[in-house]
Amino acid sequence: MKNIYDIAKLAGVSIATVSRVINGTAKVSDKTREKVLAVINEEGYTPNVFAQGLGTNTMHTIGILVPIITDIYMSNAVYYLEEALHEIGYDCILTCTGFHLDQKEQHTTMLLEKHTDALIYVGSTYAGKGESQHETQYIRDAAEKVPVFIINGLVEGKNIYSTVSDDKNAVYSVVSSLIKSGRRNIAFLSDSASYSARQKLAGYEKALSDAMLPVRGEYRIHLRKDDIHYVRDLLIGYRDLDIDAAVTVADSIALGVLKYAKIRGISVPEDLSIVGYNNSVLAISADPEITSIDNHIEDVCRLTVNRLNTILSGEGEIEPSVCVNCTLKKRCTTD
Structure with a gap:
């Protein structure tokens, strides 16, 4: 199966030009566009997210980081995040970081290298234990490159946004x-x-x-x-x-x-x-x-994605942190 590099070689153009033709987002001459489209049709090429992102400066992909996926809270959060992100046209890359700082840093670097549009950290472990700024410096560093969103954790810094439960x-x-x-x-x-x-x-x-x-x-x-x-x-x-x-x-x-x-x-x-x-x-x-x-983890996740969409679409500014109220579900173990 041909990829974007093959299409670019057959058409005699750069891979960025192929992506611009696919997305229709930049000036490409009619002659070049027709040549690229002809090769795409002849080869039966289907663009993937990477090919589309090259010409638009966006991969339409969000990195989601959780410490452990077997935890019910974490797995529910991932489900609701992925569902909400797909509704607005974003794909996800999920990574399980564990709880150690070096692992969190490594997984963050890996997702940034994949040119994700934003990062979502699920869980208050990413906000550290409140002992030092060093615990969360990797998040501030990541926020210099892409918007960072934290679910149920609070880290102060530019381009960092939190959604927490009360x-x-x-x-x-x-x-x-x-x-x-x-x-x-x-x-x-x-x-x-x-x-x-x-x-x-x-x-x-x-x-x-x-x-x-x-x-x-x-x-x-x-x-x-x-x-x-x-x-x-x-x-x-x-x-x-x-x-x-x-x-x-x-x-x-x-x-x-x-x-x-x-x-x-x-x-x-x-x-x-x-x-x-x-x-x-x-x-x-x-x-x-x-x-x-x-x-209300579903509400927390959907609110996070709504806020993410506001930032990535350039629709406006958002508050650094918002809080979602909790409710008590009374059952048989209390009077």
Whole structure:
């Protein structure tokens, strides 16, 4: 099958000229255009995205970066992003970066070398742990070349745009409601120190402080990993875990808490309220079904693509960051 280089050679022109003829975007003489079109027709050539992009300075391709695709939140985000991008005529290149800084930098460089029109980073891991500017310098460097969009992470810089869920207020509201229902020993379970996790923790601590309750270190449970059985076994290992509510940063963690309660013979929600996060399929697959905070990932993704389209189409300026409200989906693990 012939490619753009073959067409250019047969027509005796540059590959850029072939692309200009394909796109009809620049001045090409009638004689040259007819010659190129004749070769294209004779060879049955079908232009690909690369060929089209050469003449328009756009590949109509967006790079999407996720740390891990097996995570339900991440896979849902990719689905909604790809769907919305295709609706406005863009293709996607997906890459899984892992969580280490050097890998994030390498995958960013790879996508830039493919002449993507913009980059979308999915997940607050890309906003770093708030420890230093070095954690996110690769994003600022990328933004000097193409627009950069971050889902549920905040990085300040020119040409960087964030769409975040209102995690702090969501957790604050849930914890405040638990307190009003009589819960006092409320645990917070998190598996990271990402931007989103820090926002959730801040909401948890503020709700306790506003209710004049102590923020107890033993109730802030940091997990080494987001794994259902790991969470279950970790909690079983606590000898004196006296909690009457658990607020978690993911439904998988909440499911681990639910399994712990079943093994310990703890009644849910009578003696232990459990709240998950993301309102994923795990929440409704559990028995009993888990109350969960819905961060509306579809809305976040579609808003991100709308903002991206505004920038790439030159329609106008957009705010550096926008926030999407969360809602609580009450089910069987809370009163």
